Amino acid sequence: MPSSGRHRLTRRERAERRAAIAFVTPAVVTLAALTAAPALWVFWLSLRERLPVFGIDRFVGGAHYAFFATDPRFWSALRVTGTFTLVSVAIELVLGVAVALALRGQRIGRRTALALLLLAWALPGVVTARVFEWLYQPVAGLVNVVLGAQLNWLGDPSLALPALIAADVWRTMPFVALFCYARLLTIPPAVYEAASVDGAGAVATLRFVTLPMLAPVLLVTMLFRTLDALRAFDIMYVLTGGGPAGMTETLTVYAYRSLFQTLRLGFGSALGVVVFALVMLVAAAYLGVLRRQDRAA
Amino acid sequence: MRPIAAALAALLLLAGCSERASTDAPPTIVFKHARMFGDDPVPRLVAAFQAKHPGVRVATEALGSGADEQHQFFVINLEGAGGRGRGPGFDVMMLDVIWVPEFARAGWLLDLTAALAPGELDAHFPAAADAARWNGRVWALPWNFNAGVLYYRADLLASHDLPVPRTDEALARAVATVRDTHPKLDGYVWQGKQYEGLTCNLLEALWAHDTSLLGPDGAVLPDGARAEAGFARLRGWIERGISPAWVSAADEELTRRAFGDGRALFLRNWFYAMDLFEAEDSAVRGRVGIAPLPRARDGVAAPGATGGSLLGISRATRHPAAAIAFARYLASEEAQRVLAGGSVLPTRRALYHDPALLAKRPHLPRFHDIALAARPRPVTPAYLMLSTGVQPEASAALVGVKTPARAVADARRQLGYALRGLR
Numbered sequence: 001m002p003s004s005g006r007h008r009l010t011r012r013e014r015a016e017r018r019a020a021i022a023f024v025t026p027a028v029v030t031l032a033a034l035t036a037a038p039a040l041w042v043f044w045l046s047l048r049e050r051l052p053v054f055g056i057d058r059f060v061g062g063a064h065y066a067f068f069a070t071d072p073r074f075w076s077a078l079r080v081t082g083t084f085t086l087v088s089v090a091i092e093l094v095l096g097v098a099v100a101l102a103l104r105g106q107r108i109g110r111r112t113a114l115a116l117l118l119l120a121w122a123l124p125g126v127v128t129a130r131v132f133e134w135l136y137q138p139v140a141g142l143v144n145v146v147l148g149a150q151l152n153w154l155g156d157p158s159l160a161l162p163a164l165i166a167a168d169v170w171r172t173m174p175f176v177a178l179f180c181y182a183r184l185l186t187i188p189p190a191v192y193e194a195a196s197v198d199g200a201g202a203v204a205t206l207r208f209v210t211l212p213m214l215a216p217v218l219l220v221t222m223l224f225r226t227l228d229a230l231r232a233f234d235i236m237y238v239l240t241g242g243g244p245a246g247m248t249e250t251l252t253v254y255a256y257r258s259l260f261q262t263l264r265l266g267f268g269s270a271l272g273v274v275v276f277a278l279v280m281l282v283a284a285a286y287l288g289v290l291r292r293q294d295r296a297a
Numbered sequence: 298m299r300p301i302a303a304a305l306a307a308l309l310l311l312a313g314c315s316e317r318a319s320t321d322a323p324p325t326i327v328f329k330h331a332r333m334f335g336d337d338p339v340p341r342l343v344a345a346f347q348a349k350h351p352g353v354r355v356a357t358e359a360l361g362s363g364a365d366e367q368h369q370f371f372v373i374n375l376e377g378a379g380g381r382g383r384g385p386g387f388d389v390m391m392l393d394v395i396w397v398p399e400f401a402r403a404g405w406l407l408d409l410t411a412a413l414a415p416g417e418l419d420a421h422f423p424a425a426a427d428a429a430r431w432n433g434r435v436w437a438l439p440w441n442f443n444a445g446v447l448y449y450r451a452d453l454l455a456s457h458d459l460p461v462p463r464t465d466e467a468l469a470r471a472v473a474t475v476r477d478t479h480p481k482l483d484g485y486v487w488q489g490k491q492y493e494g495l496t497c498n499l500l501e502a503l504w505a506h507d508t509s510l511l512g513p514d515g516a517v518l519p520d521g522a523r524a525e526a527g528f529a530r531l532r533g534w535i536e537r538g539i540s541p542a543w544v545s546a547a548d549e550e551l552t553r554r555a556f557g558d559g560r561a562l563f564l565r566n567w568f569y570a571m572d573l574f575e576a577e578d579s580a581v582r583g584r585v586g587i588a589p590l591p592r593a594r595d596g597v598a599a600p601g602a603t604g605g606s607l608l609g610i611s612r613a614t615r616h617p618a619a620a621i622a623f624a625r626y627l628a629s630e631e632a633q634r635v636l637a638g639g640s641v642l643p644t645r646r647a648l649y650h651d652p653a654l655l656a657k658r659p660h661l662p663r664f665h666d667i668a669l670a671a672r673p674r675p676v677t678p679a680y681l682m683l684s685t686g687v688q689p690e691a692s693a694a695l696v697g698v699k700t701p702a703r704a705v706a707d708a709r710r711q712l713g714y715a716l717r718g719l720r
Contacts, residue, residue: 054719055404138546154546155490241492245699246689246693257685261368263681
């Protein structure tokens with residue numbers, strides 16, 4: 001971009017600038033009204049004790065946040081949210097890339113495979129959760145029947161979160177796979193021919209050709225998936241209700257229970273603000289990486 | 298924001314005017330209710346009411362079956378309608394027992410005290426009538442009823458010469474004895490998933506140890522030692538192998554199916570399960586008995602928690618007389634008899650000895666005696682706070698992640714902060 005520092009604007013440039021502002025204003029105002037204003041409103045609420053049922057509405061400052069510092073349920077929810085996000089996104093990326101590569105190599109039935117992948121992803125979260133409720137059923141559920149085991153998938157504190165992660169991977173891995181597959185199709189065959197001429201084997205091709213070319217797409221899918229996972233709600237809400245022992249209660253489930261189930265609007269908003277801050281931090285980190293990549297490219 | 302609000306207000310005014318213009322038409326009251334199982338009795342009841350009250354029309358609107366979703370629907374509509382001089386869009390609502398004090402405290406319900414005859418609630422179970430009262434006033438009419446009860450496999454107890462257990466120890470012995478010959482059979486199944494059902498099971502454990510979740514002075518888990526014993530009771534059943542480990546993820550349906558398929562000896566569930574066990578295609582038909590829940594201590598009763606629903610009237614209704622007439626009709630013996638002919642249990646005691654109903658549901662008198670001793674969950678506007686606050690702690694204690702002492706301490710802390718906000 002040319003620096004417009006001390007350069008005096010011509011009349012035409014000024015007119016253009018005015019027009020630009022006029023064109024941008026509606027979008028900025030709409031965005032501000034739809035996102036910034038509610039976000040500020042939630043932050044304001046989080047500094048209050050507001051309980052409509054009890055007719056209570058008073059300023060409490062940072063009391064809710066101070067309570068979080070000593071609230072084991074909050075720390076547990078934060079830990080669950082973090083673990084769920086890290087593990088599920090990591091597995092989804094690895095599996096997604098593998099499935100995309102397999103799809104590219106597949107000769108027959110590729111359309112069917114694509115349709116099946118889409119189906120898993122297109123199912124509403126609550127439906128997926130119900131399906132897994134049956135699969136994980138302790139006595140006659142398919143998972144236990146196949147394993148020949150009597151595992152208490154959703155009721156054992158050490159198994160419940162892995163079981164939910166598996167369900168989430170099943171549902172969202174296709175999203176990653178489809179993005180990667182689309183990118184793979186656009187890599188020109190000439191690149192691979194050049195690699196093979198240079199004597200690159202399968203591993204070297206994957207390591208030095210395919211993965212670097214996938215990287216930008218992977219990073220964007222990872223951003224989407226991470227932000228989704230940080231706000232994970234439906235699977236745990238339906239399958240475990242956050243249990244056992246709060247081992248699958250994410251921050252959003254905790255916020256939902258506070259806001260909608262018990263109508264503690266101030267306290268629930270404070271939880272919402274924490275989720276919001278977390279999401280913004282992660283998004284900013286990703287965007288930083290993306291920008292650096294753009295500059296490098 | 299201002300102009301938008303003004304435009305909305307204008308729209309609302311217009312809508313209000315058009316509605317006010319049509320007051321000559323017979324009043325139409327809207328009844329919001331949960332979808333009923335099986336053969337829906339509501340249309341029949343509405344038709345019967347309209348035949349008796351030709352001046353009144355009733356429109357019914359069913360809500361989804363999830364209690365959380367219904368609660369959310371009512372709260373959003375009732376709170377949103379507050380202070381704007383316009384109703385929430387319905388007049389009579391079917392309320393879960395645990396919502397009545399909350400809705401009354403919020404000012405969403407019409408005070409029915411003056412509209413009722415003295416002693417009008419006496420014909421209902423005391424626990425059902427208690428759930429209708431809060432702060433010395435009546436806010437709703439009892440409509441249908443449920444209570445926690447022990448189901449047992451009468452055939453298996455008889456073949457092993459075992460009496461119906463009255464205490465925890467007798468229940469443990471029965472499980473051990475029967476499992477000697479039926480090793481694959483589960484013992485005592487109940488609801489341990491982290492949800493409202495767990496709160497009911499926990500309350501019953503606390504009551505069996507002669508304490509409660511909320512003390513009369515508003516203290517959470519007032520008696521620490523007994524509360525720990527209550528939490529430990531749930532853990533003990535799993536630890537001693539009396540209950541399978543999977544109860545920690547079990548809700549009503551999961552446990553009902555296990556027992557209904559003949560895979561468990563004892564079950565804690567609600568009254569409604571009996572009709573399903575006695576259905577034509579049931580694997581346990583004719584082999585199921587009902588008893589009060591087992592006692593944990595000598596001389597301490599072990600009442601079941603009550604469930605069911607009541608009928609409340611929106612304070613913003615424009616037809617209070619018609620709405621009250623309709624709610625009273627639904628709660629009447631005539632209407633409850635129709636309900637009791639299906640799969641619903643009435644709140645009126647007389648119906649449990651009604652010969653016509655007994656022919657169809659012979660177990661009603663047995664339920665009557667158990668229901669008489671049943672106890673409502675804490676009647677407080679902060680009930681949902683209490684319940685959702687204690688659930689993770691109860692769950693942690695029963696899967697053994699926390700000791701009962703730690704779970705009690707953490708529950709007190711969590712709920713203490715929530716309840717302090719109410720002062």
